[in-house]
Amino acid sequence: MTSTQIVVLIVVILAVLLIAAVAARVARRRSLQKTFGPEYDRVVAEKEDRGAAEQELRERQSRHAELELKPLSAESRARYSAAWEEVQVRFVDEPADAVRTADALVTRLIAERGYPTGSYDDQLATLSVEHARTLGHYRDAHEISERNDRGEATTEDLRQALVHYRALVADLLGEEPVQSTDLPRQQSTDDGARPDPARPDIAGSAGR
Structure with a gap:
């Protein structure tokens, strides 16, 4: 073989x-894009460096692999579904308390599945x-x-919070927690002002 070859x-x-x-x-x-979906784009935008973002996502996968996750029993799923239905019923008269209860319910559900609950950022990552x-x-x-805890959330904000919490609950349960997803929507007062979030004037139902 010649040197050229x-x-x-x-x-x-x-x-x-x-x-x-x-x-x-x-x-x-x-x-990574398939696994993380929109979270991939969010982390890339946050890091402003694709390589660093992908490294973080791979580290999340490594930490996730170390968790001892477990599926919920049928009894647990039924218990959480019943608890969620109570949250939706409570929203009609006590929307702020309903959101606090929903947040606590989600934290318990995350913990029972085996995810860490000590830090909100750790929860998101895993x-x-x-x-x-x-x-x-x-x-x-x-x-x-958090705005609810500061007294800054309107009743419509709180309704949206439950819609968001419900999506995660359904994902973690692997099924819809209750049959109906409709929550009462806040109605404006005659002068156009919002009712007091603590005592909402409820009317009608929100569509999907």
Whole structure:
């Protein structure tokens, strides 16, 4: 084999290795995008560096793999479904308390599934591996819940919080917690002002 042939062979081998490396990187990226869905784009935008974002997502997968997750028994699913129905009933007269109860119920459900509950950020990180598509609901519900604790959430905000919490509950249960998803929607007063969130004037039902 001549020196020219050797050089050509080396170039070909390097090209093949480069193509294989690029293909593997693309495959890993697509796998992360499939696993994390919208969470992938959110982390990339937050990090402003795709490589750093993908490294964080892979670390989430590693931490998730160490968890001892367990499915809920039929009895547990029935218990949480009944508890959620009580939350929706309570919303009619006590929307603020209903949202607090929903937040506590979600935390218990997350814990029973085997996810960490000590830190909200840790909850988000570990939930994102298998429940990324409902993670936005959890973020929105949590944000409204915090405003509720500060007395800054309207009744419509609270209704939306329950809609968001419900999406995560259904995802974690693997089924809808109750048959109907409708919650009472706040009605405006005659002068256009919102009623007092603590004593909402409830009328009608919200559509899906």
